[in-house]
Amino acid sequence: MFPRMRSDLFGTLLIFSLLLAFWLLISASIHWQHVLVGVIFCLILTAFWTNLTIADDAKTGFNLKQLFMLIKYFFFLGVDIIIANIGVAIIVLNPKMPISPGIIIMRCDLERSLLRALYANSITLTPGTITVELEDNLLIVHALTEDVAHGLEDWALYRRLMEVEGLYKNG
């Protein structure tokens, strides 16, 4: 556990500070006893879970611009979720139920595992589409109406994720 911590000191510090911030938020007090107990337990946790949180070969990267882009992405994802829910409500509460469901098979060029998972989850949460399968670069999506399926090809959030990935590859 210690060689890993020494090889990636920044990642260890990052996890430790995240845990300590969570402890301070939960305990909601800065009495020195609280802080001492928190520091001790955060150190123990960080030391014991290095095999899960810190990779052997790769160092923990931290890119402020990437973080900013991800926050922007989550904001637009929230807007899309609200639009999606209103769309589903309109379709479901309409007495005639104007649906024309179907499957669309397309490709997805994302390669980083986190971004692939984010993309699949975003498709599920946004207007009229759910991810059925994402294997290699084959993406199968079920769409609730046919218009949605045609609009999925050039989607703003996908372009945002590709930007994040491009930054990751270059930097």
Added chain:
Amino acid sequence: MTIVQQAIPYIALFFIFGGFFFLLVGVVGLLRLPDVYTRMHAMGKCDTLGTGMMLIGLMLLFANITNITKLLLIAAMIATINPVITHLIAKTAYNRGTPMVEGSFLINDYVASRRHRRRQPLVTVREKGGDNG
């Protein structure tokens, strides 16, 4: 007591009733829509926003940093778990060949838009980058 403090319960009430409405829409969709995949549309989306709005309303009512942290964690968990389970159900249904409702379309854009293949096979990508996400 300022006007903002007086308005907070009403804003919280708005959020809670909004969440209630979306959860109701989810249940109605679950009953009305024709097959597995379309039903997953209703459940996967409306549950996320409905529960999220309810939690925001509760946050406004509590106004306590400890409870707000816990409610935020619950909201984050629901927002990640819900699409994953939706995806799993849809994937299992698709791979088992569960029939879709009649008149479903199928668009295959994969071959049409193929430009280049992945340079390395997925196995090596998984081994190399499995845990850097």
